[in-house]
Amino acid sequence: MIRVLETKEDIQLIYIVQAETNGKITSNNSVRYSVQEVDVNNKTYYFVYDELMRPIEASFGFLNVFLRDKSTNTKLMYMNALKLLYSFETIIGAKLKDFTPSDVEMFKDFMLGICRPGETIVFERLTERSPETVNQYLGVYRKYLEYLQDKNEYLSARRCVSIRTKNIATGEVNYSRGYKIKVSTALKEEVPKYISLTDYSNIIRLIRQDYTIREECIVRLMYETGLRIGEVLGLTNEDIVPEHIDGTFHNTVYIRNRLTDKRYQLAKTVLEPSSSASYKSKAYNTQNAGYQTVYITDELYELLGQYIDESHEAARKQYQSRYEKSTVADSVCGNFDNFYIFINNYGSRLSNVTWNETLRKIYRKIGLEVDEKIRDNNLSHRFRHGFAMFQIQHMHRDSIELAALMRHKSIASVMKYYRPTISDKIKLKESFAEELYGFIPELKEV
Known part of the structure; x- marks a missing residue:
């Protein structure tokens, strides 16, 4: 049995990996990857370091060359996603391209912060992340595999149904098939908090x-x-x-x-x-x-x-x-x-x-x-x-x-604003009741 305990040192996530046999700890190791932004001649470079503080070559090329035209926030998100991936790869002893379907599902739980009891690996005190964040990270890992010219068939599998989007600036209509492997996101019934x-x-x-x-x-x-x-x-x-x-x-x-x-x-x-x-x-x-x-x-x-x-x-x-x-x-x-x-x-x-x-x-x-x-x-x-x-x-x-x-x-980005708020629903219910009682006055008699 492998027991993995997440802990934190300052702001850095560390994973304590303990091997147990018959209830006794037989080995105790830590997994810690770190990230850093380095400014050189007014240009920022993004690094992911392994446990010996050695820059990971593949991540450097991916973040600083392959993603050179992306925004700073996008690069930071990709950098932190890679740090999480490297940690999980080290814990289970496999590379992303070789993840089995069960490995991918366990990785999703790991990112979500779900600590399910497992036959071989038990995770404890994991950081919780939203489904939206995990889906973003899954997209990062597909892009990373593309950069490495590798592929994980299970992670890259697509659905048969096409998704249609329209760019309002150019009028261009795009058809794409969504990925099978993603985390379901609950539709928020309320619009985001806003200043009335x-x-x-x-x-x-x-x-x-x-x-x-x-x-x-x-x-x-x-x-x-x-x-x-x-x-x-x-x-x-x-x-x-x-x-x-x-x-x-x-x-x-x-x-x-x-x-x-x-x-x-x-x-x-x-x-x-x-x-x-x-x-x-x-x-x-x-x-x-x-x-x-x-x-x-x-x-x-x-x-x-x-x-x-x-x-x-x-x-x-x-x-x-x-x-x-x-x-x-x-x-x-x-x-x-x-x-x-x-x-x-x-x-x-x-x-x-x-x-x-x-x-x-x-x-x-x-x-x-x-x-x-x-x-x-x-x-x-x-x-x-x-x-x-x-x-x-x-x-x-x-x-x-x-x-x-x-x-x-x-327009998909603004559809959330067209959902009724709780107060809107109350008004709709009240107007419905008023209209209904107007047709059938005896409904008011209790």
């Missing part, structure tokens, strides 16, 4: 009473345009400009990534430049590939201008050295002086950690639920969900329009 119109009104009122223009600018950008918090924090002075479109000036916000961006400032759906030469490439300068745009009202544009004038002037005077070092941003438009718009109270660019602390306090003050231990509901993302629900409930947008407004490539 009433919540938004209360938040703005509180901010104007107890906070500053900065907080109002940030929440308005998220709620009124659907920007993600990373996209907001990554905005620079040259990203918000009035542009002449169809005979009228429109206040345009450009969403793009720069080499000077920190990870929390990266935009999710556009290219990440690999060098300063990327700024002149065709892809970087193509809409919906290298950049995206949204539009803001005159009022919000003026508020942003007021914030920039007041806060940046004060920071230059009080924290000149720190301000000049921290807020500088690469220019992609040829501006000599480009800077990140949102800064903290000490003249540095505003971090997501500082912003989350502020937003958590705001939520509590107006009585909104805040996750304490398990982060199921992203604080800032509720504004983006609120933007989506406002478009559906008040602007009556269909799924194609909403996908375009939220800058999604497929």
